[in-house]
Amino acid sequence: MDQIPEPSLRRLPWYLAFVSLLQAQGIEYVSSTRISRELNVDASQIAKDLSFLHLKGKTRVGYEVNQLCCELEALLGFKRRHNAVVLGVGSLGKALISDSGLAHYGLNIVAGFDINPAIIGTKVNDVSIYSVDDLDLQCRRLHAEIGIVTLPVDHAQEGVDRLIDAGIKGLWNFTPFRIRAPRGVVISNTSLYSHLALIYNRLDSQNPTHRLKS
Amino acid sequence: MDQIPEPSLRRLPWYLAFVSLLQAQGIEYVSSTRISRELNVDASQIAKDLSFLHLKGKTRVGYEVNQLCCELEALLGFKRRHNAVVLGVGSLGKALISDSGLAHYGLNIVAGFDINPAIIGTKVNDVSIYSVDDLDLQCRRLHAEIGIVTLPVDHAQEGVDRLIDAGIKGLWNFTPFRIRAPRGVVISNTSLYSHLALIYNRLDSQNPTHRLKS
Numbered sequence: 001m002d003q004i005p006e007p008s009l010r011r012l013p014w015y016l017a018f019v020s021l022l023q024a025q026g027i028e029y030v031s032s033t034r035i036s037r038e039l040n041v042d043a044s045q046i047a048k049d050l051s052f053l054h055l056k057g058k059t060r061v062g063y064e065v066n067q068l069c070c071e072l073e074a075l076l077g078f079k080r081r082h083n084a085v086v087l088g089v090g091s092l093g094k095a096l097i098s099d100s101g102l103a104h105y106g107l108n109i110v111a112g113f114d115i116n117p118a119i120i121g122t123k124v125n126d127v128s129i130y131s132v133d134d135l136d137l138q139c140r141r142l143h144a145e146i147g148i149v150t151l152p153v154d155h156a157q158e159g160v161d162r163l164i165d166a167g168i169k170g171l172w173n174f175t176p177f178r179i180r181a182p183r184g185v186v187i188s189n190t191s192l193y194s195h196l197a198l199i200y201n202r203l204d205s206q207n208p209t210h211r212l213k214s
Numbered sequence: 215m216d217q218i219p220e221p222s223l224r225r226l227p228w229y230l231a232f233v234s235l236l237q238a239q240g241i242e243y244v245s246s247t248r249i250s251r252e253l254n255v256d257a258s259q260i261a262k263d264l265s266f267l268h269l270k271g272k273t274r275v276g277y278e279v280n281q282l283c284c285e286l287e288a289l290l291g292f293k294r295r296h297n298a299v300v301l302g303v304g305s306l307g308k309a310l311i312s313d314s315g316l317a318h319y320g321l322n323i324v325a326g327f328d329i330n331p332a333i334i335g336t337k338v339n340d341v342s343i344y345s346v347d348d349l350d351l352q353c354r355r356l357h358a359e360i361g362i363v364t365l366p367v368d369h370a371q372e373g374v375d376r377l378i379d380a381g382i383k384g385l386w387n388f389t390p391f392r393i394r395a396p397r398g399v400v401i402s403n404t405s406l407y408s409h410l411a412l413i414y415n416r417l418d419s420q421n422p423t424h425r426l427k428s
Contacts (some may be wrong), residue, residue, distance in 0.1 A: 001418040009415060013407045017367045017390035024342065024368065039392045044304060077414025078407075095309035106409050153231045154238065169420070170413040176231035178253045186416040188409045193227045193292075193319050195402045199360060199384040200291030200320065201223060202400040204215040206383070 004075075008049045014039055015046065016072040023065050031062030081108040084172070085144045087159045088151035089114040089129050094173060096148060097124045110142040132162065140168035146170040153177045218289075222263045228253055229260065230286040237279050245276030295322040298386070299358045301373045302365035303328040303343050306388060310362060311338045324356040346376065353380035360384040367391045 002013075018038055022030055032050070036043035050063070053071045057063045073079050086093045089112040096102070097109050112129040114120060120131045130138050138144075146162035149156060149171060156177035163171065170186040173179050176193050218226075225371075232252055236244055242285050246264070250257035261301035264277070267285045271277045287293050302309045303326040310316070311323050326343040327333060334345045344352050363370060363385055370391035377385065384400040387393050 001415065003413050003419040006412060009411050010405060010408045013390040013405065013411060014392050018392075021368055022372075040394075075416065076407075076411040080409070080414070082414060082417075091313045091315045092218065095313040099305045099309040101305045102406070105410050107410055145417060153362065154235055167226065170417050172413060176227040176380060178228050178232075180254075184420060186413050186420070188412045190409050191224060191227065191407065192316070192404065193283050193290075194224045195386065196316075196319050196321055196403050197223050197227060197290040197292070198220060198402045199400050200294070200296060201215065201218050203296075203359060204291065205217040206398060206400070 004052050008052065010077075011041060011045075011049050011082065012052075012072060012076055014041070015049070016069065016078075019063075019065055019068050019072070023069050026066055029058070029061040029063065030065055030068070033056065034062070061191065078104070078106045080106055082106050082170075083108050083110045083142055083144045084146035084148055085110060085135075085139055085142070085163075085168070086112040086127075086148045087132070087135070087163060088149065088152060088155075089116070089119055089124065090150060090152070093148070093150035094124050096150065096174075097127050100125060107146070109148070110144060111138050113138075132159075132173055135162055136166040137165070139168060144168060146172060148172045149179065150174045154172065218255070218266050218267065219378050222266065223290075224265075225255060225259075225263050226286060226290055228255070230283065230290065230292075233277075233279055237283050241279055243272070243275040243277065244255075244279055244282070246271065248276070292318070292320045294320055294395070296320050296360055296384075297322050297324045297356055297358045298362055299324060299349075299353055299356070299382075300326040300341075300361035300362045300364060301346070301349070301377060302363065302369075303330070303333055303338065304366070305362060305363070307364035308338050310364065310388075311341050314339060321360070323362070324358060325352050327352075346373075349376055350380040353377070353382060358382060360386060362386045362388065363393065364388045 032043045032046040035046050053075055055071055084107055086097055086109060092170040097112055109127055112127055113132045113135050115131055115132055119129050122129050151159045153175050156175045156179055161180045164185055173187060173189045181187055233244060246257045246260040249260050262405060269285050269287055298321055300311055300323060311326055322405045323341055326341055327346045327349050328343055329346055333343050336343050361382040367389050370389045370393055374393045378399055387403045395401055
């Protein structure tokens, strides 16, 4: 499979969400102009992003909605199950294991790991929680390919190193720590705290008196 | 408060995470060179980002760690409580309400809203779940300023419109739908599915045989 540029990978799920809506409404065809108008993305950009599908739109009617949905899901990898483990079953780790919606996007969480004896041996949303001592063994047994990092910042890198030793090739980092990994290991960062900081800053800069009130 | 550029807002929580670690280790001073080396960000970029703090580093020793932590937390808004409501208490909405770690970053979730009678009137992590019919009333009563959008895609925009009518000024969108809001309302998108697609694509492009196996 070709490497798709990151900005395209950011937009492609928007198209999928929109055409899934059209599909649910029984609409058969959609033009890039219509997608452009609805999502406020340049039509030529959309055509370029959709070119990764090797799918041709028909003149005048545009793309076939069912086919577009199906091909987008396949391209984005949402149709294939990717086994993942969660390292750090604190409140965020537990929350992600409990979010069964991620399974619709191809994420199959097969185990959680922690050092807390109170939760080792328990289950969250039917997913077993193991001791980090069993990380290597369980990751290999369960054919895990993705490690979700929800550790405290001061253990993030150490945990990442253990995941890599256990054969994990993709890291989904939820910590604000800049984790490092050798070449060939994929890192995707989800910075919940940066997104919060963005909202706070924009709210405060719009309402200068706001900060004083608190 | 000044508008801080988005790229700086993305990096500032990294610095905070790193200097918090140093603080826990009892380290008193840190130079931008050290932060640069550890986080792999250009030193001049760090100096520029930290200039929003109106804090001066000392020649040779650098920034005072305690002060830097404290000022970064204040600048990012993590020290102030921001009241937020969750619209859509499905599996992701419930997960976010359950993630009590967000409170350490200033997010105070005060209510959840849903249309499902089975959960209306219940509590998740001590947070009451109300009917969406009570959205306006409760948002105003609870002085909510942020709306967390975890609705199904086909209800995302309708929900956003209701949040805005209820006086919400900041939207944290977890749906892959491109929500729209009038000027003056802040939108921050967290695209979990795009981040997953990035990992999947990079894993597949590195292991061309990988896809065939599945």
